[in-house]
Amino acid sequence: MAAKASMADRAYCRLKRDIVEARLRPGSVLSDSDLAEQYEMSRTPIREAINNLRREGLVVVLPKRGTFVKSIDFAEIHDLYTLRTLVEPEAAVLASRRASGEELAELEDLSAQSVDPDASASVRNARNSRLHVRVAELSDIPLLARTVQSIHEEIERCLNLRRELGRPYNAVNHGRLVDAIMTGDDEVIRKTALSGIERARDHMTDVLFSHSGGPPGELLRDG
Numbered sequence: 001m002a003a004k005a006s007m008a009d010r011a012y013c014r015l016k017r018d019i020v021e022a023r024l025r026p027g028s029v030l031s032d033s034d035l036a037e038q039y040e041m042s043r044t045p046i047r048e049a050i051n052n053l054r055r056e057g058l059v060v061v062l063p064k065r066g067t068f069v070k071s072i073d074f075a076e077i078h079d080l081y082t083l084r085t086l087v088e089p090e091a092a093v094l095a096s097r098r099a100s101g102e103e104l105a106e107l108e109d110l111s112a113q114s115v116d117p118d119a120s121a122s123v124r125n126a127r128n129s130r131l132h133v134r135v136a137e138l139s140d141i142p143l144l145a146r147t148v149q150s151i152h153e154e155i156e157r158c159l160n161l162r163r164e165l166g167r168p169y170n171a172v173n174h175g176r177l178v179d180a181i182m183t184g185d186d187e188v189i190r191k192t193a194l195s196g197i198e199r200a201r202d203h204m205t206d207v208l209f210s211h212s213g214g215p216p217g218e219l220l221r222d223g
Contacts, residue, residue, distance in 0.1 A: 007041055011049035014039055019058050019069055020153055021122050022160035030059060030067040056150075058157075072158060074205070080151055081201035087147060088132065089193040094139035096181045096189055103138055104182060110134055111174040125159040128152075131174060135181070158204055 015035065018024045032046045039046065050067060053059040060070050099107075113119070114127040129152040136148035180192035 008045040008048040011035075011039060011041060011045035012052050015046070015049045016053060016058065016153075019053070020157045020160065021126075022157060022163070024069050025161065026069055026071040026157075028069045030069060032067075058153075072161065077154075077158060077204060078201070080154055081197060081204070083147075084151060084197045084201075085194055087144060087151075088136070088197060089190040091136040091139045091141075091144055091148060092177065092181055092189045092193045093186050094141065094144075095135050096184050096186075098140050099138040099181075104178075107131065107134065107138075107178045107181065111178045114174050121163045122160055125156050125163070128159070128174075129156045135177075155200075155204075162204070 015024075024030070030050060032043045032050065035046045036043045050059055054061060054067075058070050059067060061067050095107075110127065110131040114124055114131050116124065116127075119127070129149075132152050133145065133149045136145040139145065174196075177192050177196055180189045183189070
């Protein structure tokens with residue numbers, strides 16, 4: 001049973017990473033037999049992974065059509081950034097109050113890693129997500145951290161899709177955010193966090209809109 005669980009976990013982690021890193025683009029068909037061959041495992045753990053990712057919202061099943069990587073919806077992306085404005089500034093304020101000096105130094109290191117020019121775009125995007133999630137973890141509210149992680153998995157997917165479309169996004173606000181957290185000034189922290197979120201939303205909306213050639217609300221799919 002343990003071996004089966006381990007194989008299912010491996011399938012889940014690999015499939016999720018392929019979706020988040022946009023190797024499997026929005027709208028791509030997911031075939032359990034093809035994935036089993038690609039990942040060199042049986043179809044059972046693949047099916048379990050697909051079911052888990054469906055529950056998380058990264059995979060959709062359309063009756064009589066098949067199983068697909070979830071498309072990106074403009075309205076949903078806008079809502080994600082709205083949710084960020086509601087939870088991340090407060091997470092940063094709580095982190096500034098509750099984190100140790102060593103943990104704050106960790107944020108500085110994560111910030112530097114997220115803009116490392118020697119790292120690939122997908123690695124920088126993963127580090128970008130990790131920084132925001134780590135700030136939320138330091139709030140010491142597990143539900144808040146899980147919420148921010150879920151948000152940033154979808155944001156990371158969009159950032160990686162931007163990269164595939166030839167418009168990579170370079171984060172520029174992290175140093176200021178960490179510096180603000182270091183000050184311990186609640187209003188400075190909130191203002192800095194909100195500024196970064198709004199700028200990121202503007203960049204994301206611009207690129208997704210220009211690629212689709214259509215009005216907000218249409219779905220962005222592969223091809």
